[in-house]
Amino acid sequence: MQVLRDHFEKIIPLSDAEFAYISSFFKQRKVMKKQFLLQEGDPVMHEYFVVKGCLKAYVVDSADKVHILSFALADWWTSDYQALYTHTPSSIFLEAVAPTEVYYIAQEDKERLCAEMHKVEHFWRKKNAMGYVGLQRRILSMLTHNAKDRYEQLLQQYPSLFQVVPKQDLAAFLGVSRETLSRLYSKKSG
Amino acid sequence: MQVLRDHFEKIIPLSDAEFAYISSFFKQRKVMKKQFLLQEGDPVMHEYFVVKGCLKAYVVDSADKVHILSFALADWWTSDYQALYTHTPSSIFLEAVAPTEVYYIAQEDKERLCAEMHKVEHFWRKKNAMGYVGLQRRILSMLTHNAKDRYEQLLQQYPSLFQVVPKQDLAAFLGVSRETLSRLYSKKSG
DNA sequence: CGCGCGATTGAGTAATTTCAAATCTAGTGG
DNA sequence: CCACTAGATTTGAAATTACTCAATCGCGCG
Secondary structure: OHHHHHHHHOOOOOOHHHHHHHHOOEEEEEEOOOOEEEOOOOOOOEEEEEEEOOEEEEEEOOOOOEEEEEEEOOOOEEOOHHHHHHOOOOOOEEEEOOOEEEEEEEHHHHHHHHHHOHHHHHHHHHHHHHHHHHHHHHHHHHHHOOHHHHHHHHHHHOHHHHHHOOHHHHHHHHOOOHHHHHHHHHHHHO | OHHHHHHHHOOOOOOHHHHHHHHOOEEEEEEOOOOEEEOOOOOOOEEEEEEEOOEEEEEEOOOOOEEEEEEEOOOOEEOOHHHHHHOOOOOOEEEEOOOEEEEEEEHHHHHHHHHHOHHHHHHHHHHHHHHHHHHHHHHHHHHHOOHHHHHHHHHHHOHHHHHHOOHHHHHHHHOOOHHHHHHHHHHHHO
16 A cells, blocks of 8 residues: 555645555455456446546547546546545446556545545545546647647657557547548658 | 624524624725625635625636626625635735625634634535535536526526526626627517 | 728648548456 | 358538628617
């Protein structure tokens, strides 16, 4: 759980006892490539912290097209937050793109921890705030840049995505067809 | 400041003394239509709570096209969060779409309040979490729905926007040209 | 009443999608 | 080590959709 401790301690310093208490609420799980942590309709109880590997969160529309809401690489948190907060069934699929290892915590335990330890609540406020800014940047990017530029930004920002994620998934994340992305890409470099 | 108190108390109960303390950090300001709270390049010191009216947050790209990041109606918080958190100059314009009244708090005072009062930190964690979910929904909507559908969703969800905001701004929010939005709209109802 | 801003409409152009087929690649079993 | 296969990527061509630019229309405000 050292990774998790490091992750918390980037924002809040913790004594051994404190971290021991926090980590007592987490469990570990490994998922194989193509395995699901969540499927549409599932009850959502947990929030997941990716230790290694990569998870994609996506929806499938009525025309069977896949739209990717997010990728979670190492050190990222993911879940169906809407469902988690409102106690409704999952509206997304959460699937491993590569062999993945996560720590996960039950939503009610997280709330309990936040209520008991001000520090922990601070940690998650900061995390949420950063996440909010990240999504704002993504929206701005969708509004102001075309798919080619966004593709290049993405690869510059998260080069490891390129190793792990098929291009068709990147297209489904960027909001263009795989054919278009392929053409943009070939035009750019040659 | 009763509006603000009500707003806090939707999430955390407050004694008179507590709210008095919290509200002591807020100031009030009125902005006329077309007036700016932030312009690109400004230092960003505050977070704004809209009491009445409407603020739009937007960027202008190199081709002078406007892209709207968000509208803030009554009961919403807004600012350039990226700039606020990283102490960098504003990259957005924050402009009143209608005569608007805000309460605002300095970032450092907000942090201080969060550090001093666990309750307040809880309030903002919840707010941030809700905001995060809202942005996720918007991204999903951008990926899965065309401009017409998104326009209708928007008007269903925030009918008051329709009263206040010119259609060309809605187009700049949805990510299509005003001409396209106009055509989509006329096709739908006729 | 006229001005100016916003909204609409039209026509031509550019970009993206769709559908189909071909090519490439990584992993499997012989 | 090679052949095979499934999935991923690329390419082509037609059809759709959105954009740009320009002109026109409508309306509220001074």
